[in-house]
Amino acid sequence: MAVFIREAHAGDRDALGALKLQSSLAWGDHAEELRALPQAREIPVAHLPHAIVAELDGEIVGFATVLAGRDAMQAELEDLFVAPQLWQTGIGRKLLAEAEHRAATRGARTLHVVAGERARPFYEASGYRFAGTTATDFEPAVELLKYLP
Amino acid sequence: MATEKVKGPPSYFPSIEKTYGKPISYWLTLIDTMKERKHMEMVSMLKSDHGMGHGHANALVAYHRSQKAA
Numbered sequence: 001m002a003v004f005i006r007e008a009h010a011g012d013r014d015a016l017g018a019l020k021l022q023s024s025l026a027w028g029d030h031a032e033e034l035r036a037l038p039q040a041r042e043i044p045v046a047h048l049p050h051a052i053v054a055e056l057d058g059e060i061v062g063f064a065t066v067l068a069g070r071d072a073m074q075a076e077l078e079d080l081f082v083a084p085q086l087w088q089t090g091i092g093r094k095l096l097a098e099a100e101h102r103a104a105t106r107g108a109r110t111l112h113v114v115a116g117e118r119a120r121p122f123y124e125a126s127g128y129r130f131a132g133t134t135a136t137d138f139e140p141a142v143e144l145l146k147y148l149p
Numbered sequence: 150m151a152t153e154k155v156k157g158p159p160s161y162f163p164s165i166e167k168t169y170g171k172p173i174s175y176w177l178t179l180i181d182t183m184k185e186r187k188h189m190e191m192v193s194m195l196k197s198d199h200g201m202g203h204g205h206a207n208a209l210v211a212y213h214r215s216q217k218a219a
Contacts, residue, residue: 039197046200067202068168070161078202114203134207 008051017041026084064095075103077113104148158212180213
């Protein structure tokens with residue numbers, strides 16, 4: 001399976017929004033609220049320059065967004081979504097590794113992510129550790145961090 | 150010389166000012182105009198309308214709330 005990672009561009013915005021909603025709905029939680037929430041299907045325009053996408057056979061199958069964090073030493077993984085039919089195939093890991101590489105190249109020493117309990121094992125298996133709790137739209141979530149090599 | 154490390158929401162302020170090019174007072178005034186909204190609605194508006202990440206938006210709303218409560 002040849003997955004190609006590239007930078008996002010403006011024309012990807014609708015596809016990324018649709019992917020975000022599809023991926024969020026796949027757990028079966030909060031379906032009505034997610035469908036009613038505009039930001040569940042929208043990527044802020046200002047985030048696009050900071051997003052990378054994964055393509056498989058020319059189709060966008062995942063994306064990740066790395067933004068500035070608390071200070072220059074930190075970066076924040078704002079979004080990481082993969083098409084549900086391709087979960088557990090390594091695309092998320094590949095996007096995460098590239099996101100970490102980009103954060104480190106910009107000078108960050110740690111990458112932080114706010115994750116729900118369902119996503120937590122994915123990050124912990126990739127070396128992320130508990131850093132605190134925070135609020136999200138629907139439920140309390142955990143903040144995880146990883147020290148970048 | 151010992152310097153006290155800034156903690157909590159204000160520790161985000163230099164990065165917020167640098168990233169979006171506006172002073173913190175600008176964002177606090179903007180949040181004032183959202184006063185009927187819930188915490189997470191304010192965070193969502195800062196993210197969707199102004200391109201902030203979760204950490205920056207959450208820090209501003211949390212600080213704004215702490216100042217109002219004081």
